[in-house]
Amino acid sequence: MSGQTQRLNVVPTVTVLGVVKARLVGATRGHALLKKKSDALTVQFRQILKKIVSTKESMGEIMKNSSFALTETKYVAGENIKHSIRENVHSASLKVRSHTENVAGVKLPKFDYFIDGETKNDLTGLARGGQQIQACLAAYVKSIELLVELATLQTSFLTLDDAIKTTNRRVNALENVVKPRLENTISYIKGELDELEREDFFRLKKIQGYKRRELERQRLSAQAYAEEKVAEELSLKKGISLGTAHNMLSQATQKDEDIIF
Amino acid sequence: MANRVQIRTSSSALIAMIADEDTITGFLLAGVGNVDLRRKTNYLIVDSKTTVKQIEDAFKEFTTREDIGIVLISQYVANMIRFLVDSYNKPIPAILEIPSKDHPYDPAHDSVLSRVKYLFSTESVASGRR
Numbered sequence: 001m002s003g004q005t006q007r008l009n010v011v012p013t014v015t016v017l018g019v020v021k022a023r024l025v026g027a028t029r030g031h032a033l034l035k036k037k038s039d040a041l042t043v044q045f046r047q048i049l050k051k052i053v054s055t056k057e058s059m060g061e062i063m064k065n066s067s068f069a070l071t072e073t074k075y076v077a078g079e080n081i082k083h084s085i086r087e088n089v090h091s092a093s094l095k096v097r098s099h100t101e102n103v104a105g106v107k108l109p110k111f112d113y114f115i116d117g118e119t120k121n122d123l124t125g126l127a128r129g130g131q132q133i134q135a136c137l138a139a140y141v142k143s144i145e146l147l148v149e150l151a152t153l154q155t156s157f158l159t160l161d162d163a164i165k166t167t168n169r170r171v172n173a174l175e176n177v178v179k180p181r182l183e184n185t186i187s188y189i190k191g192e193l194d195e196l197e198r199e200d201f202f203r204l205k206k207i208q209g210y211k212r213r214e215l216e217r218q219r220l221s222a223q224a225y226a227e228e229k230v231a232e233e234l235s236l237k238k239g240i241s242l243g244t245a246h247n248m249l250s251q252a253t254q255k256d257e258d259i260i261f
Numbered sequence: 262m263a264n265r266v267q268i269r270t271s272s273s274a275l276i277a278m279i280a281d282e283d284t285i286t287g288f289l290l291a292g293v294g295n296v297d298l299r300r301k302t303n304y305l306i307v308d309s310k311t312t313v314k315q316i317e318d319a320f321k322e323f324t325t326r327e328d329i330g331i332v333l334i335s336q337y338v339a340n341m342i343r344f345l346v347d348s349y350n351k352p353i354p355a356i357l358e359i360p361s362k363d364h365p366y367d368p369a370h371d372s373v374l375s376r377v378k379y380l381f382s383t384e385s386v387a388s389g390r391r
Contacts, residue, residue: 056371060360063284067362070287082286092303093292095273096330098353109270109352111330115292116273133290140291144276151331151355159352 007184012192020189024182031174038167040104045160052153059150062143069136076132092116094141096148106163108156113148269353274330277323277354278304279316279338281361288333303329307338317342329354335361336371 010016074081095116100107276293278285285306288294295303305311305319320342323332336358339346349356358371 060365063360064365066287067283070283070290082282085286085289089289089294089296089302091297092275092295095275097272098274098330099270111355114273136287137290137292140287144288144291144293147276147333147357147359148331151357154357155352155355158350 007181007188010185010189012189012196014193017186017189017193020182020185024179024186027174027178027182031171031179034167034171034174037105038164038171041106041160041164041167044103045157045164048153048157048160052150052157055146055150055153059143059146062139062146066136066139066143069132069139073132073136081133094144096151103156103160106160108159109152110156111148111152113144269327271328271330273328274354275303275328277326277329277332278334279307279319279323280304280333280335280359281338281363282306282308284335284359284361307335313341317345320345324349324351324354324356326354331355331357333357333359335359337361337363 008020010020093116094113096111096113098109098111101110102108275295276288278288278293280288285294285304289304293304303323305316307316316338320332320334323329330353332354334346334356339358346356346358
């Protein structure tokens with residue numbers, strides 16, 4: 001669609017040309033920078049993706065181990081252990097902290113977990129299977145650790161994905177819309193300026209032509225006058241005035257009473 | 262460059278859970294569970310009697326709560342509310358799909374991995390060909 005790479009609507013003057021050229025330089029530099037940023041982000045993105053894939057696989061393993069530990073606990077401590085655990089929930093002792101990290105100009109969130117307060121050790125003192133419960137607890141804490149890391153990776157992944165899309169959108173916009181538009185504007189202004197120059201040149205030439213013709217005419221009339229003057233002087237020397245000779249000749253055509261013939 | 266999505270940083274955020282009973286019990290044992298003064302919990306136990314509406318409501322509640330940083334959800338539960346999970350696009354809280362005892366982890370259904378299936382065609386975990 002040719003309508004999309006139109007030019008800007010500007011007055012075609014030399015100052016505007018300078019301004020538009022500066023804008024083109026800025027757009028070119030911005031385009032190069034954004035491309036570099038997009039490449040850096042894509043590199044980070046692929047790294048994170050690889051890590052996510054491997055972490056998810058190990059998470060599957062760890063969750064299996066944890067549920068195995070839980071089954072063992074249930075076996076050893078009896079089925080009621082579930083209810084006592086549920087009753088025992090008050091405030092969470094395992095929480096997560098989030099802060100942002102700046103990676104290649106993009107703020108990525110990062111989670112880490114921390115133990116707030118003491119883990120409830122009431123259950124581990126149970127006569128039946130306190131050790132099992134402790135082991136199960138440890139297994140689940142380990143899986144939480146991995147899950148928190150996975151959460152970090154996942155959010156960074158999504159944020160990076162978004163950032164890459166935006167940057168690529170900007171790169172494409174600069175490349176396909178802004179720069180062609182500016183280039184078209186520059187060529188238009190240059191064309192107009194050339195045309196104005198040609199007009200000027202043409203006008204100048206025309207005026208020169210007029211002037212030359214005017215000069216030529218003046219010169220001819222001055223020449224004619226000078227010749228007349230010379231002839232007048234010659235005839236005066238001979239005793240007749242050219243002017244009167246002319247008058248006589250002209251009067252001869254009219255009927256003069258004095259002349260009989 | 263205006264930062265349209267503000268990433269919430271908090272010094273202490275909870276981990277919410279929507280999973281089957283065994284998984285939740287294990288995590289409660291580890292100390293992830295939280296019951297506040299109004300008896301609101303940060304977990305939802307999903308069994309055969311739980312309706313999809315309850316799961317949806319819990320998911321929506323967990324993702325809008327300010328104090329929750331991560332939401333763990335079993336993959337088969339996520340499949341029940343797949344449309345909600347897939348349309349969720351905020352960075353925090355992070356949604357993590359975990360396997361459960363009866364349903365081992367299936368990368369082909371993971372909402373995050375399926376989004377980048379196009380990046381890796383044949384060697385990808387998410388392509389489901391493994």
